[in-house]
Amino acid sequence: MIPGACERTLPGKSSPTSHHRQGNRPSGGITAKRMSHQQPQSILEELPGDLMIWVLIISELLVFGAGLAAFLAVRMTDPTGFAEAQTHLHSTGAALNTIVLVSSGYLAARALQFRRVSRRTAARYAVVAAAALGVVFLVIKGIEYGDKAGQGITYETHPFFTFYYLLTGFHAAHVVAGIVLLLLVAWRDEVGNIEIAGAFWHMVDLVWVLLFPVIYVLA
């Protein structure tokens, strides 16, 4: 019998397949029909976790997506200037930051798995380690910004740097928010809390994965 099938049968009403449960073994077709009753009632129920975090994730992706598309659209007016400006960036540091963030995301995902099987201490360690890698990301980013400041490069130097500071700065602000969220859920470690903070952190990770090639490689 499929787990949960009984819960979906209303009291006092017999299930269309109840005669199978009383005696005959259900055929594959009947099993498939029963399975169709197990499908989520709406497509929104299919989404893992809280619906609102997905609204946030999609909104953020649209905002950053528009920013990246605008960056490349403005680049069309001065491709040589954008290419020259990009030579001032630390692509190695940014590539290292990609590894830092995807590793941090791994730890956040692992923390949720640990918490789901009630390994609370392991989950807390994983969440704190994910937040610590977030701090490493910010330190590398800070070194990069410090280097730009040392070269006298500001957001007004070239349109490339206007987008660079806008997009990477906005992303760094999300990293800060994500670190705060992760530390909060290390303290209040309910499964739902870790799931939501983890989803936010993965969104930050996803944005960086798209932002890195456009800002640091393609220009």
Next chain:
Amino acid sequence: MRADSLDRAWIILIVLSGGSAIAASLAGVGFDRRIAAIFVLLFALIKGRIILSRYLGLSQAPTWQRGFTISLTLFCLLLLGLYMIPAFMV
């Protein structure tokens, strides 16, 4: 100890990040930048799909996973198109 799907996802993400760095460095030493751009965006697309699927759990929601994959693919194609236009004009 056998690696589970999360371990595999993380390893693939690290490998693809290295692949992006290599493609970027090849473009700096004379390799065709347009081809390098295709690889870099392809790697970004695959990485994005893995994060959505394995980290965010969309592998449990195939309809949404398909929707996100299609949207990400179209977005990467848009980025590639915007990148290529000046390359063909030069």
